[in-house]
Amino acid sequence: MKENQTNKLAFVLICFVFLMFIEATVFGNGNIVLVLLGIGMMYFSLRKQRRFLFWAGFILLLIAIFSMWSLRLFLIAIMLYALHKLWKNEPISQVIRPFGAVYEETPNSIIQNKLFSAQTTPFQAYEWQDIHVQSFYGEFVIDVTETVLPKGTSLISIRQSLGKVVIYVPYEIPVRLHYATILGEANILGRGIQRLWNQSVLLKDGYLEDVNYASELVISVSTWIGDIEVIRK
Structure with missing residues (x-):
């Protein structure tokens, strides 16, 4: 065992x-x-x-x-x-x-689990995979506009101590977001910069009543000290 x-x-x-x-x-x-x-x-x-x-x-x-x-x-x-x-x-x-967290990654993982890293998704079209990341310090740039989300719910989950997360999402994709931090700054979907102290942000954007969406994106980010920026483009 x-x-x-x-x-x-x-x-x-x-x-x-x-x-x-x-x-x-x-x-x-x-x-x-x-x-x-x-x-x-x-x-x-x-x-x-x-x-x-x-x-x-x-x-x-x-x-x-x-x-x-x-x-x-x-x-x-x-x-x-x-x-x-x-x-x-x-x-x-x-x-x-x-x-420390050491995980075995599949060879084509978009974002890798590393204690210290600065990573970004490919700058050209790529095949989507759900993202699950844990790190001590990380700078992540995730561009969802360069891929096609599958039907159903796609997930971006990031857990880290220090760092910044920038996520670009398409206009036509509805988004649910949960961001929690001890000390951080949030600039989410054009709502302005918000300074947070031991707080959480929960929001939904792009959903209309009586509309069944084929795809949606769920973002969950948790940091001790870190910022998040979510931009539609």
């Missing part, structure tokens, strides 16, 4: 949190207070839409974490694990699999 990589990663993270707890209680490292303060400031900034508090809390969190020996021990363990796997001549994809 194959190992459950999600359970393995969860076990490692629980061990890391336990080390932080031991460092704070047994060894009296007061930086755990900065961690809690930073998290609290970031949460409060998202509730009250205070950008200064968000970045101040983020900086406090970084300072506190990188001054704790438990994090340094955690990073050393990751490096030793990677060196051990590489010494055994294992592929790099197998080495990083427990710590």
Whole structure:
């Protein structure tokens, strides 16, 4: 039976949190207070839409974490694990699999799953495939006007931490969109630029009552910090 990589990663993270707890209680490292303060400031900034508090809390969190020996021990363990796997001549994809999303792609996938990437659909006509992407940082440009959508519902689903998504859609195709972000900017179908703090956007465009559409496009984008732009052309 194959190992459950999600359970393995969860076990490692629980061990890391336990080390932080031991460092704070047994060894009296007061930086755990900065961690809690930073998290609290970031949460409060998202509730009250205070950008200064968000970045101040983020900086406090970084300072506190990188001054704790438990994090340094955690990073050393990751490096030793990677060196051990590489010494055994294992592929790099197998080495990083427990710590990042690594997926097998079909050779003709339009957009690939990568931790860091800037990708675009072909600039000439191409065959449509539903897009499912997960990444840490990505810049994606998806032009649906260069393809023909099949009958039924076509899907664009993007999950990432940082980055921007630009999508061009044909005028004749109805669109349903769900965009969620902690901090981001939305410019959707000519409705103007909207700044978002821990908010979601839900909308439908191009639908008429009593009309059965042969094709429709569903867009779902979720980011921590990122922008989205949807344009008809």
